[in-house]
Amino acid sequence: MKSTLATKNVVKEYHVDEATITAVDDVSLELHPGEFVALVGPSGSGKTSMLAMIAGLLSPTRGQIFLGGEEISQMSEAQLTAFRRRKIGFTFQSNNLVPFLNVQENVELMLRLNGRYDKQGRERAIELLTRLGLGERLHNLPSQLSGGQKQRVAIARSLIHDPDLVLADEPTASLDTTLAYQVVETFAELIHEQNRIGIMVTHDLRMCRYVDRVIQMMDGKLESIISDRQEIEALAGMDSHAHTPTSHQHPHPNGTGAVRGKVKQNGHITIPGAPVMSPTMI
Numbered sequence: 036m037k038s039t040l041a042t043k044n045v046v047k048e049y050h051v052d053e054a055t056i057t058a059v060d061d062v063s064l065e066l067h068p069g070e071f072v073a074l075v076g077p078s079g080s081g082k083t084s085m086l087a088m089i090a091g092l093l094s095p096t097r098g099q100i101f102l103g104g105e106e107i108s109q110m111s112e113a114q115l116t117a118f119r120r121r122k123i124g125f126t127f128q129s130n131n132l133v134p135f136l137n138v139q140e141n142v143e144l145m146l147r148l149n150g151r152y153d154k155q156g157r158e159r160a161i162e163l164l165t166r167l168g169l170g171e172r173l174h175n176l177p178s179q180l181s182g183g184q185k186q187r188v189a190i191a192r193s194l195i196h197d198p199d200l201v202l203a204d205e206p207t208a209s210l211d212t213t214l215a216y217q218v219v220e221t222f223a224e225l226i227h228e229q230n231r232i233g234i235m236v237t238h239d240l241r242m243c244r245y246v247d248r249v250i251q252m253m254d255g256k257l258e259s260i261i262s263d264r265q266e267i268e269a270l271a272g273m274d275s276h277a278h279t280p281t282s283h284q285h286p287h288p289n290g291t292g293a294v295r296g297k298v299k300q301n302g303h304i305t306i307p308g309a310p311v312m313s314p315t316m317i
């Protein structure tokens with residue numbers, strides 16, 4: 036049985052000199068197993084801060100975060116490390132691959148850390164990397180890979196230990212359009228197949244075609260949640276033009292989530308079909 040994720044009135048404040056920056060402002064969310072969501076919003080709206088708190092890498096200033104009934108926001112560093120290792124997988128833009136381990140070893144490292152390094156695990160690593168288009172690169176070092184290939188290794192590494200929750204910050208930022216579609220589609224399959232929760236931060240609204248809900252942040256607040264399929268497809272630019280891949284659509288895995296609002300096309304938001312990349316940070 037996989038876990039539900041809940042954030043309750045989560046606030047993150049940063050203090051710089053005399054100033055207080057409220058990066059995340061009273062965000063309450065509930066995500067269920069089998070849901071893949073996109074977290075979108077303008078630069079500085081609090082997406083990375085939100086993701087880092089959910090990953091247990093950053094403590095909320097106020098509020099609570101639960102995964103499967105366990106309160107992440109109350110854990111000690113030691114508890115968090117063990118919890119992350121078991122339950123959470125993440126990919127950030129700086130993909131943190133170990134430079135002296137090859138592709139396969141980088142992915143298997145997560146199994147070693149969890150005491151689950153066995154024949155089955157090794158086979159799963161190869162299968163996962165092959166599905167992500169890296170079957171021919173298993174024995175290459177990270178320095179011998181392109182940016183997009185490294186990012187795909189990081190995605191494989193985030194999934195190999197069978198986490199309940201998978202987080203990705205701009206997973207397609209260094210991929211070209213066709214590859215980005217393929218990677219997010221595979222990512223969505225790997226989330227849906229195993230009934231995980233997946234959260235993807237993206238500036239490229241076209242990638243929303245593969246998600247079940249779109250969560251939009253604005254100035255640290257939760258602006259809207261879109262779960263209506265037609266609205267998501269319109270946001271992803273699927274009713275319009277050019278780069279339409281041949282892929283199928285993913286069904287709603289469990290039909291959860293009511294529509295709580297609509298994304299306002301108010302100039303802060305990326306126009307569908309025109310990705311805006313920006314550096315992300317933790």
Ligand SMILES: Nc1ncnc2c1ncn2[C@@H]1O[C@H](COP(=O)(O)OP(=O)(O)OP(=O)(O)O)[C@@H](O)[C@H]1O
Binds near residue numbers: 051
């Ligand atoms: N370590 C920090 N110290 C101080 N302020 C920070 C820190 N990290 C983020 N901020 C500020 O908090 C706000 C939210 O930042 P965050 O990185 O979460 O936004 P984001 O939505 O991920 O942006 P982007 O799309 O550019 O990656 C911004 O105003 C940012 O300047």
Ligand SMILES: [Mg+2]
Binds near residue numbers: 082
């Ligand atoms: Mg960011």
